[in-house]
Amino acid sequence: MTGDKIDKKMKVIKTIKIDVDKCNGCRACEVICSAFHAAPKYSSNNPARSRIRIIRDPLRDIYVPVYAGEYTVAECAGRDKYTIDGKEYDECSFCRASCPSRDEFKEPDSGLPLKCDMCEGEDEPLCVKWCLADALTLETREEEEPDEQGEQEDMEIGLESLADKYGLQTIMDSLARMSEKD
Ligand code: SF4
Ligand code: SF4
Numbered sequence: 001m002t003g004d005k006i007d008k009k010m011k012v013i014k015t016i017k018i019d020v021d022k023c024n025g026c027r028a029c030e031v032i033c034s035a036f037h038a039a040p041k042y043s044s045n046n047p048a049r050s051r052i053r054i055i056r057d058p059l060r061d062i063y064v065p066v067y068a069g070e071y072t073v074a075e076c077a078g079r080d081k082y083t084i085d086g087k088e089y090d091e092c093s094f095c096r097a098s099c100p101s102r103d104e105f106k107e108p109d110s111g112l113p114l115k116c117d118m119c120e121g122e123d124e125p126l127c128v129k130w131c132l133a134d135a136l137t138l139e140t141r142e143e144e145e146p147d148e149q150g151e152q153e154d155m156e157i158g159l160e161s162l163a164d165k166y167g168l169q170t171i172m173d174s175l176a177r178m179s180e181k182d
Helices: 003-007 028-036 126-130 149-167 170-180
Strands: 010-018 051-058 062-067 079-083 087-091 136-144
Touching: 010 062, 028 051, 028 126, 126 136, 149 170
Parallel strands: none
Antiparallel strands: 010 136, 051 062, 079 087
16 A cells, blocks of 8 residues: 555545335435424424435335435436336436426425435434335445545535526525524
């Protein structure tokens, strides 16, 4: 191992493995996620504010948990189709992005994008804890920390995109609400 490697800081990456076959569509994950992110915490629950949504087709017993991912300024060009148990779904059904072409993963009042934060501050993501069917499993791995300059640039690009789309005041109001949560 080189000296350069020894100096690198490591960080723990958390991911959630989804077993679609075990999901029964109970939506407990949506309830606890929205309650955890309510302001103040646990004061209300509304699945429309959840960072995990269940794509449901109860008549065919199909339930697919989808986590909120990155915000995107423009809709993508992908229009693939998926066929599951004979039913056709379009690509957007399972997409994780908060995107201009649909309403999923947007805060209902402000329209600001929602993104899974792995229940920051909790030992275990609450959706994993509340999923009694074991459809969601926390997995962890270690990765080298990115350098600070790269992180700063990524953050600035993300903030600029949000400010362009929603206006600086909306972003600041939202940050103020988030800081009141705890
Ligand atoms: S809590 Fe588990 S079983 Fe229930 S909808 Fe969510 S992922 Fe599916
Ligand atoms: S990990 Fe936390 S923030 Fe992410 S979807 Fe699950 S409950 Fe919501």
